Amino acid sequence: xxxxxxxxxxxxxxxxxxxxxxxxxxxxxxxxxxxxxxxxxxxxxxxxxxxxxxxxxxxxxxxx
Amino acid sequence: xxxxxxxxxxxxxxxxxxxxxxxxxxxxxxxxxxxxxxxxxxxxxxxxxxxxxxxxxxxxxxxxxxxxxxxxxxxxxxxxxxxxxxxxxxxxxxxxxxxxxxxxxxxxxxxxxxxxxxxxxxxxxxxxxxxxxxxxxxxxxxxxxxxxxxxxxxxxxxxxxxxxxxxxxxx
Numbered sequence: 001x002x003x004x005x006x007x008x009x010x011x012x013x014x015x016x017x018x019x020x021x022x023x024x025x026x027x028x029x030x031x032x033x034x035x036x037x038x039x040x041x042x043x044x045x046x047x048x049x050x051x052x053x054x055x056x057x058x059x060x061x062x063x064x
Numbered sequence: 065x066x067x068x069x070x071x072x073x074x075x076x077x078x079x080x081x082x083x084x085x086x087x088x089x090x091x092x093x094x095x096x097x098x099x100x101x102x103x104x105x106x107x108x109x110x111x112x113x114x115x116x117x118x119x120x121x122x123x124x125x126x127x128x129x130x131x132x133x134x135x136x137x138x139x140x141x142x143x144x145x146x147x148x149x150x151x152x153x154x155x156x157x158x159x160x161x162x163x164x165x166x167x168x169x170x171x172x173x174x175x176x177x178x179x180x181x182x183x184x185x186x187x188x189x190x191x192x193x194x195x196x197x198x199x200x201x202x203x204x205x206x207x208x209x210x211x212x213x214x215x216x217x218x219x220x221x222x223x224x225x226x227x228x229x230x231x232x233x234x235x
Contacts, residue, residue, distance in 0.1 A: 008232060008235070011228075011232050012229070012232060015225055015228055015229050015232070016229075018221075018225055019221075019222065019225050019226075019229075022217075022218055022221045022222065022225070023218070023222075025214075025218075026214055026215065026217075026218040028218075042233060
């Protein structure tokens with residue numbers, strides 16, 4: 001697994017957290033929630049293949 | 065090359081954020097121009113007993129674009145005497161020129177509802193209608209003033225942060 005993905009996820013987390021705070025302070029809670037969801041979707045899109053690999057490994061390990 | 069691309073994306077997003085942050089100021093300027101035009105229309109109706117055509121022609125020369133364009137085109141079309149209702153002509157002009165203005169959706173709706181009175185009522189109702197619109201503009205200007213500083217900071221922050229987010233996703 002490429003370690004840069006961890007830094008990328010951390011960077012998205014920081015950016016989404018700051019955006020969330022800025023939008024909440026401006027009274028735009030709906031947009032803040034949408035931004036958080038968008039960040040979550042982006043990160044999930046990146047890690048979905050690793051989750052799939054994890055499930056495959058678990059299946060192989062326990063001979064399921 | 066990646067670095068240059070990233071810098072360009074962040075710069076463009078920053079500039080767009082700054083442009084959006086000034087959007088409310090532009091809207092306020094347009095609303096103030098509209099208020100000036102309405103005050104002229106009111107004065108023309110009250111003291112000169114002018115028709116809508118004459119009042120709009122008088123007002124369009126004394127305010128800046130794009131409000132002057134709206135009044136000028138409206139007066140021209142009324143002057144053509146094609147038998148159309150003033151309300152319909154007013155709505156058409158507003159629809160055509162709304163892209164040149166910074167008015168928000170609610171401002172456009174208020175302007176269109178103002179057009180319903182044109183050509184149907186006596187001067188006292190016309191004056192009341194204009195007063196109502198002026199009151200709306202005053203209220204919106206106060207609202208914009210109270211929110212402008214907060215919105216300016218928000219749009220600038222969102223510009224920078226969204227630029228960084230795009231770069232991060234594309235990297």
